[in-house]
Amino acid sequence: MATNLKNLSDHSEKNIINVANNKFAIIVSEWNDEVTESLFNGAYETLIENGVKKENIIKHYVPGSYELSLGAQWLAQKSDIDAVICLGCVIQGETKHFDFICDAVAQGITNVSLKYNKPVIFGVLTPNNQQQALDRAGGKHGNKGDEAAITAIKMLGLVQQL
Template identity: 55%
Template sequence: MATKNKNLSDYDKATVPNAKDLRFGIVVSEWNSNITEGLYKGAEETLLDCGAQSSNIVRWNVPGSFELTFGCKKMLQQKNVDAVIAIGSVIQGETKHFDFVCDATAQGIKDLNVLHDIPVIFCVLTDNNMQQAIDRSGGKYGNKGSEAAIAAIKMAVLGK
């Protein structure tokens, strides 16, 4: 397990650029909202901790992880942002639906990064069960949202 003995919320603030002049879009899936709200909270708190102004953080909701690509695309087109974070949670079920949603979402976010000059950060948990998602959205392994926020800051600076 990649996150074993690693807290996703740990970061060295000295190695993170100041985000005070950066604008961020965050697109959040409403599906598995008990998980995605935790991820959003981790991302928002980390951005603020690193200097971002709350007025420079724009949040949009979409129904599910599959819809993140479209939401992020519209965020890139309509808002003046330096980076976008796509937040979602897909949990393995009894059918292949999990595989199709995970693959389409990952490929869609990748395509946005290839087509646009503004980074889109993949913060979509693809877990085998609810406990794994809880552990990575503010639980015992910290918060993947925090990790995504650090990536967004670093990539936004790289993109400037």
């Protein structure tokens, strides 16, 4: 859904479970760090607000969004990690590089989730410009980091129901 129709920080309470004992890994792209650090702050605060203990949130960096998939795989293979949140930002440029990176990252993160049968969340912004990124990293459209953290919690809620 377009963010101009829904704030990224708003969510329903469906499938919100007690996550006090779950462990979350957050992997953050260093590229576009003004944006990705804001995404991390949103995800971290949302996890804390939903009862996750500080010691159950681990943070790691990768150089860029392309590397999120492998970083996520290394974290997802750890048996004590319940969910991985991938945060990045790829801003449209003048070449097709944007298309190749976005496609590879989306496919890679999906593949890791399916391979390890655990939530690996796509918290990657793909805006046309820097302002759109900032608007979605704590600005007027909310924070994609908040949405990514809630998505991880809700996916753990779903598997608990099943």
